[in-house]
Amino acid sequence: MTRKQPGVIVLVVAVPWLVRPSAVLVAATVAGLVVVITAIRCWALTRPVSFGHATALPRTWWWRRQVREVWPDVAAARGLDVHGLPELRSIAGLWPHMRVTVRPVRGQMIEEYDAAGPALQTALGIARVRCEPRGFRDVVLHLTVGDDLRRPFAATARADVLDLSSLPLGRTERGETWRLPLGPHTLVAGSSGSGKGSVFWSIAFALAGAVREGRVLLHGIDLKGGMEVLMGRELFSTTATDAGTAVASLEHLVTLMRERNLAYAGKVRSHRPSTAEPLHVVMIDELAALTAYSTERDLQRRAEAAINLLCSQGRATGFVFIACLQDPRKEVIPSRGLFTQTIGLRLKDASETAMVLGDSAATTGAACHRITRDVPGTAYVVPEDGGPALRVRAGYASDDAIRNVAQRFATSTHLDVPPLAVDDSVRRPRRPARDTTADQEAS
Numbered sequence: 140m141t142r143k144q145p146g147v148i149v150l151v152v153a154v155p156w157l158v159r160p161s162a163v164l165v166a167a168t169v170a171g172l173v174v175v176i177t178a179i180r181c182w183a184l185t186r187p188v189s190f191g192h193a194t195a196l197p198r199t200w201w202w203r204r205q206v207r208e209v210w211p212d213v214a215a216a217r218g219l220d221v222h223g224l225p226e227l228r229s230i231a232g233l234w235p236h237m238r239v240t241v242r243p244v245r246g247q248m249i250e251e252y253d254a255a256g257p258a259l260q261t262a263l264g265i266a267r268v269r270c271e272p273r274g275f276r277d278v279v280l281h282l283t284v285g286d287d288l289r290r291p292f293a294a295t296a297r298a299d300v301l302d303l304s305s306l307p308l309g310r311t312e313r314g315e316t317w318r319l320p321l322g323p324h325t326l327v328a329g330s331s332g333s334g335k336g337s338v339f340w341s342i343a344f345a346l347a348g349a350v351r352e353g354r355v356l357l358h359g360i361d362l363k364g365g366m367e368v369l370m371g372r373e374l375f376s377t378t379a380t381d382a383g384t385a386v387a388s389l390e391h392l393v394t395l396m397r398e399r400n401l402a403y404a405g406k407v408r409s410h411r412p413s414t415a416e417p418l419h420v421v422m423i424d425e426l427a428a429l430t431a432y433s434t435e436r437d438l439q440r441r442a443e444a445a446i447n448l449l450c451s452q453g454r455a456t457g458f459v460f461i462a463c464l465q466d467p468r469k470e471v472i473p474s475r476g477l478f479t480q481t482i483g484l485r486l487k488d489a490s491e492t493a494m495v496l497g498d499s500a501a502t503t504g505a506a507c508h509r510i511t512r513d514v515p516g517t518a519y520v521v522p523e524d525g526g527p528a529l530r531v532r533a534g535y536a537s538d539d540a541i542r543n544v545a546q547r548f549a550t551s552t553h554l555d556v557p558p559l560a561v562d563d564s565v566r567r568p569r570r571p572a573r574d575t576t577a578d579q580e581a582s
């Protein structure tokens with residue numbers, strides 16, 4: 140019976156039409172169509188993932204035809220067809236990720252197909268093209284035809300994140316959960332308005348459960364007046380909104396790290412977060428405000444020294460850095476090499492992308508400079524296994540969501556940071572002072 144249902148429905152609709160078409164029937168059919176189209180539209184908007192799965196086959200079929208249609212034009216435009224059109228050997232995969240295998244004509248190199256990627260991307264109007272060799276003869280063009288990351292989604296706080304080494308922050312272009320390893324010090328680079336705030340808060344939200352339990356202590360540094368960090372101050376065990384407090388806080392952490400390093404020496408090789416020995420996560424909203432733009436040279440120098448110490452010696456004993464910044468140049472972050480994990484949001488140009496993610500990521504398709512302004516929170520990351528760069532998007536944390544999470548998951552540990560110590564090395568004169576009385580006596 141169930142199998143016959145579609146046929147029965149067609150009969151029920153078609154017979155009255157054939158027998159006696161009337162205004163009532165026309166109206167009923169139009170209304171029915173409107174209901175069906177609206178339902179499909181609602182499904183597509185509210186459940187994009189299940190809608191994508193359900194419609195993947197027809198879409199794949201349509202995109203295969205599109206690829207075959209545009210390929211001769213793209214090959215001609217890029218000069219790939221001078222000695223004959225390179226053969227499209229297969230188009231595999233399912234919407235939104237498809238793989239086009241091409242057999243290059245003799246004398247062609249993979250670099251020429253790399254360069255043709257953007258032309259194919261614009262010809263098809265798709266999200267991304269990445270080029271990879273297959274065996275010794277063929278080239279595979281990985282096409283991302285639909286963009287699962289276009290629609291924003293909300294960041295959610297997790298009460299149950301048990302595995303602190305892998306924080307759920309958002310989604311990847313493959314429709315999976317974007318997980319960020321916590322342990323390597325992380326640099327989040329992006330131009331103004333690129334969505335550094337959403338990455339910052341997605342990390343804080345992912346740690347919220349552990350913060351409430353006391354296994355993680357967050358330290359917030361925000362020298363842009365505290366606009367970001369103070370929004371969720373209840374999550375932080377220390378906050379600093381001016382350079383002096385920030386340096387005092389960092390130097391206090393250096394002291395805690397040294398004590399822990401001494402206690403662990405010869406006994407423990409890696410730290411396990413617990414309420415007795417919590418993980419300290421330092422979150423800095425704009426690193427350059429502390430290390431490059433500060434007018435107070437002495438504080439700048441001390442901040443740099445403390446960051447270098449914590450980054451180079453703190454990881455094994457439970458001190459982790461997450462730093463956001465707009466300008467990724469080396470002069471702005473002297474300790475850049477110590478940040479072993481980077482997240483590249485929208486950046487100004489290809490050179491900035493290479494600076495943040497490395498030259499190899501840029502050649503495997505990371506294009507932070509091509510992220511458009513209408514998708515803030517979108518970034519490229521290089522997976523831990525060193526595979527091709529992955530496009531990801533962090534969830535959006537509204538002001539209300541930040542305040543709400545901060546209240547629900549407030550920390551019960553507030554550290555007292557000793558006031559900024561006077562730096563003796565600054566007061567001490569560099570050369571011994573001349574003995575002026577002796578000079579006078581001699582004269």
Ligand SMILES: Nc1ncnc2c1ncn2[C@@H]1O[C@H](COP(=O)(O)OP(=O)(O)OP(=O)(O)O)[C@@H](O)[C@H]1O
Pocket residue numbers: 291292329330331332333334335336337465515516517532533534535536
């Ligand atoms: N993941 C996201 N999804 C949707 N919208 C977002 C997301 N992240 C940020 N936005 C929007 O983009 C705007 C800019 O984001 P945000 O303030 O986080 O950028 P920023 O990189 O921190 O900028 P700045 O360096 O100037 O502070 C926000 O007002 C917000 O509306």
